[in-house]
Amino acid sequence: MGVTAVLMLPLLLLGISGLLFIYQEVSRLWSKSAVQNKVVVITDAISGLGKECARVFHTGGARLVLCGKNWERLEMLYDALISVADPSKQTFTPKLVLLDLSDISCVQDVAKEVLDCYGCVDILINNASVKVKGPAHKISLELDKKIMDANYFGPITLTKALLPNMISRRTGQIVLVNNIQGKLGIPFRTAYAASKHAALGFFDCLRAEVEEYDVLVSTVSPTFIRSYHVYPGHGNWEASIWKFFFRKLTYGVHPVDVAEEVMRTVRRKKQEVFMANPIPKAAVYIRTFFPEFFFAVVACGVREKLSVPEEG
Numbered sequence: 001m002g003v004t005a006v007l008m009l010p011l012l013l014l015g016i017s018g019l020l021f022i023y024q025e026v027s028r029l030w031s032k033s034a035v036q037n038k039v040v041v042i043t044d045a046i047s048g049l050g051k052e053c054a055r056v057f058h059t060g061g062a063r064l065v066l067c068g069k070n071w072e073r074l075e076m077l078y079d080a081l082i083s084v085a086d087p088s089k090q091t092f093t094p095k096l097v098l099l100d101l102s103d104i105s106c107v108q109d110v111a112k113e114v115l116d117c118y119g120c121v122d123i124l125i126n127n128a129s130v131k132v133k134g135p136a137h138k139i140s141l142e143l144d145k146k147i148m149d150a151n152y153f154g155p156i157t158l159t160k161a162l163l164p165n166m167i168s169r170r171t172g173q174i175v176l177v178n179n180i181q182g183k184l185g186i187p188f189r190t191a192y193a194a195s196k197h198a199a200l201g202f203f204d205c206l207r208a209e210v211e212e213y214d215v216l217v218s219t220v221s222p223t224f225i226r227s228y229h230v231y232p233g234h235g236n237w238e239a240s241i242w243k244f245f246f247r248k249l250t251y252g253v254h255p256v257d258v259a260e261e262v263m264r265t266v267r268r269k270k271q272e273v274f275m276a277n278p279i280p281k282a283a284v285y286i287r288t289f290f291p292e293f294f295f296a297v298v299a300c301g302v303r304e305k306l307s308v309p310e311e312g
């Protein structure tokens, strides 16, 4: 009996590994078929997450429209995508488009250019945004407006310009890459959090409106996306082990993981995704059910921060 059990164990492990492998392969092929031949527009395809989304969707066989503010960086991305293209897989040459989301007439022109070129947009990924950090009284109203233009009015203008086409074709998906700050107000992020709250509000309302036309609205809200250049520093082994197990909390989630989550969101037609660790997730619930407690904790954090003398 003992010997049989020992022999069975490797077979069991082999079986499980085989099943996992098959699941991953089927999942990969399914992902691919979900975007194969689809016209996918990515705003700000040149930053960390946008670039990874471009790579994932390009590999998946999408007809990409890569938007960005900087032509040279768009061309660099184009070259990078073309140079790694696998000849055994069908991929399409991406279309590059200069887009400044703060310029509303430019946004409308871009929507027209894309529709004239492809006749439709299947998936719109609203990814671009501007961040600002600082006390509200030190941030000019001009900057507040700039943030609202780039993070709210820009994405909704592009969405509204493409929506009639999706509605008439009775198909399409709009993905908003948001931030958990669209649900939680964090001190010193007034304008950014306000723009993310506004965008989330708009797309949550839109979701219900367009459902009857088979147009899907998805929001993906990460907490903190790691910069490519930040790596765990050297420290004592306890700190390193802690950092290894809680690295996503410490350094944020990698742009590749977020891009793959965006792809999964499209494939599984998910409506809302929070890419957050238990602490920020709990904070969203605490903010909802115990607002006074949440405000007190946040205010306490600010008092502590302000009482620490600034370096230099």
Ligand SMILES: NC(=O)c1ccc[n+]([C@@H]2O[C@H](COP(=O)([O-])OP(=O)(O)OC[C@H]3O[C@@H](n4cnc5c(N)ncnc54)[C@H](OP(=O)(O)O)[C@@H]3O)[C@@H](O)[C@H]2O)c1
Residues within 6 Å of the ligand: 044, 046, 047, 048, 049, 050, 068, 069, 070, 099, 100, 101, 102, 103, 126, 127, 128, 129, 130, 131, 150, 154, 177, 178, 179, 180, 221, 222, 223, 224, 225, 226, 252
């Ligand atoms: N980074 C994070 O920790 C984090 C966390 C949660 C959610 N997110 C969300 O994830 C998305 C991508 O973030 P990211 O960190 O990868 O981006 P990022 O590195 O902050 O870069 C932002 C990009 O947006 C571009 N941009 C700014 N204003 C624009 C405008 N008016 N029109 C067109 N493009 C404009 C910037 O171009 P320029 O550099 O030329 O200005 C830059 O390439 C954003 O929606 C962000 O809110 C980020």
